[in-house]
Amino acid sequence: MDELKALGWSDWFFEGFAGGTGDAGTVARVTAELRGEYRLRGAGGEFTAQLAPRLRKGAADRLDRPMVGDWVLVEPGTSSAEVTIHDILPRRTLLARRGAGGGGEVQPIAANVDLVFIVMGLDGNYNARRLERFLVAARESGAEPMVILSKSDLCADTAARVVEAEALSHGVRVVPVNSLDGDGVAVVREALAPGVTACFVGSSGVGKSTLVNLLAGADVMATGAVRERDAKGRHTTTHRQMLFLPCGAIVIDTPGMREFGLWQAGEGLDASFPEIAQLAQQCRFHDCSHAHEPGCAVRDALAAGEVDPGRYASYLKLRKEDEEGAVRDEVAIRQERKGKKRRIAMDLRVVLRTKGKK
Numbered sequence: 001m002d003e004l005k006a007l008g009w010s011d012w013f014f015e016g017f018a019g020g021t022g023d024a025g026t027v028a029r030v031t032a033e034l035r036g037e038y039r040l041r042g043a044g045g046e047f048t049a050q051l052a053p054r055l056r057k058g059a060a061d062r063l064d065r066p067m068v069g070d071w072v073l074v075e076p077g078t079s080s081a082e083v084t085i086h087d088i089l090p091r092r093t094l095l096a097r098r099g100a101g102g103g104g105e106v107q108p109i110a111a112n113v114d115l116v117f118i119v120m121g122l123d124g125n126y127n128a129r130r131l132e133r134f135l136v137a138a139r140e141s142g143a144e145p146m147v148i149l150s151k152s153d154l155c156a157d158t159a160a161r162v163v164e165a166e167a168l169s170h171g172v173r174v175v176p177v178n179s180l181d182g183d184g185v186a187v188v189r190e191a192l193a194p195g196v197t198a199c200f201v202g203s204s205g206v207g208k209s210t211l212v213n214l215l216a217g218a219d220v221m222a223t224g225a226v227r228e229r230d231a232k233g234r235h236t237t238t239h240r241q242m243l244f245l246p247c248g249a250i251v252i253d254t255p256g257m258r259e260f261g262l263w264q265a266g267e268g269l270d271a272s273f274p275e276i277a278q279l280a281q282q283c284r285f286h287d288c289s290h291a292h293e294p295g296c297a298v299r300d301a302l303a304a305g306e307v308d309p310g311r312y313a314s315y316l317k318l319r320k321e322d323e324e325g326a327v328r329d330e331v332a333i334r335q336e337r338k339g340k341k342r343r344i345a346m347d348l349r350v351v352l353r354t355k356g357k358k
């Protein structure tokens with residue numbers, strides 16, 4: 001299993017893998033996905049595989065399909081080109097977002113990530129509300145977040161920005177990085193122990209790929225097939241790919257995200273807004289929305305100037321997005337079930353009709 005450990009395998013995954021009695025040759029990790037074809041890496045190296053029909057047809061949404069970072073079970077075919085993925089092992093962590101203003105369907109980012117690097121550029125990209133949004137999603141994913149304030153060379157007062165970001169991050173480490181001269185990169189490197197899987201998220205152009213290249217000690221991202229020139233002629237990341245660093249860590253660079261809709265806030269919301277969560281326990285109503293109810297401890301504190309209005313608004317917005325998303329998901333599941341029933345009914349009709357003809 002040592003080869004698998006280098007790919008991020010840990011004891012946690014044993015249970016999903018026939019209680020640890022499975023054959024190492026049948027488990028592999030998804031390193032990239034391109035138009036329904038999967039690049040996998042297992043004990044024996046890299047290979048390409050297709051989804052087994054059961055996974056292709058049975059997938060209700062995109063979370064039911066393999067994504068970058070997943071551990072999957074494979075079955076060899078008669079030729080090496082016919083390897084199929086027939087199962088996905090339970091995910092230890094799952095990072096996802098919601099498309100189109102947060103109202104759309106779930107968009108998986110990566111599975112089994114240990115560390116989420118939230119990258120914000122100090123060239124004007126930094127935004128407190130967006131940082132809070134990323135922190136909620138990263139915490140909820142089950143991975144450990146870390147904030148990278150990139151392009152520190154372009155900021156007149158980096159120290160002040162770090163203090164500001166730390167105040168919003170509640171215990172999450174904030175690191176200023178300058179990828180041009182390597183300032184701060186050592187701190188990022190320290191977090192990248194062998195076998196650790198890290199994912200970089202942030203807007204386009206904040207310097208994710210530049211930093212990944214620096215960590216890799218080579219121009220892996222710019223030369224890889226995952227980089228293309230955009231309309232302005234800039235290199236930009238076009239899809240997710242897993243890279244294996246010389247230090248033994250595994251990184252996933254993601255394309256820049258203009259929008260990061262919240263998929264699920266879960267416990268990530270209260271963990272990211274502990275001062276509000278604590279006050280909420282004293283609200284008169286157990287299910288207080290902190291928007292209009294009488295006896296709301298959160299609004300009382302807000303009126304007394306004890307809660308930051310920006311944080312309060314951010315909390316309410318993310319909470320609303322989370323609730324609306326949950327309703328959407330439920331509707332989608334119901335429609336999916338209905339659709340399935342209809343398909344079964346149609347299949348039956350076909351069977352009956354053909355039977356009648358005989």
Ligand SMILES: Nc1nc2c(ncn2[C@@H]2O[C@H](COP(=O)(O)OP(=O)(O)OP(=O)(O)O)[C@@H](O)[C@H]2O)c(=O)[nH]1
Binds near residue numbers: 210235
């Ligand atoms: N001044 C300065 N420029 C930087 C730094 N890091 C990256 N850049 C520049 O910022 C631009 C964008 O960097 P990329 O690494 O391509 O950004 P990205 O986040 O990977 O962008 P996408 O792939 O589109 O998501 C490039 O021109 C880099 O040279 C830095 O620390 N300081």
Ligand SMILES: [Zn+2]
Binds near residue numbers: 280284289293296299
């Ligand atoms: Zn309240």
